[in-house]
Amino acid sequence: MSNRVRIDAKHCVKPIAMGVVVAVVSSIVLLILFSVFMLIQNLPRNSGYFLSFIIISLSTLFGGFACARLARQNGLIMGSVVGALYILVVSLIGAAAGFALNLFGTFLIKALFSVGFGALGGILAMNIRRK
16 A cells, blocks of 8 residues: 555646635735835835745745645645745746846745745645534
């Protein structure tokens, strides 16, 4: 008997796509909320760097959670895939907007955060019981 994880591709596409959409939409909402917060509190501009990590972490956590809840299996793998696709989508949007992609600087750190928190969201989704 094999302990390998079996993943059926046709049942994974929809949950992963929904997870990425949840992550991108929550990212937009969090960006708006943190922007308003920064204006109200008069925070320094360099705090945006720290807030970007919080936004990436929370967004991929939500996306990984949503994906694993829909798929009902393989939370770690599904959440990690959502995190990887999220950072790819965000990087492509940033490149289209004219921002440079620094592969060895903050991009690598943000990619690790994205995949890690996506996986954490998937794990949480698998461990929280449905009523």
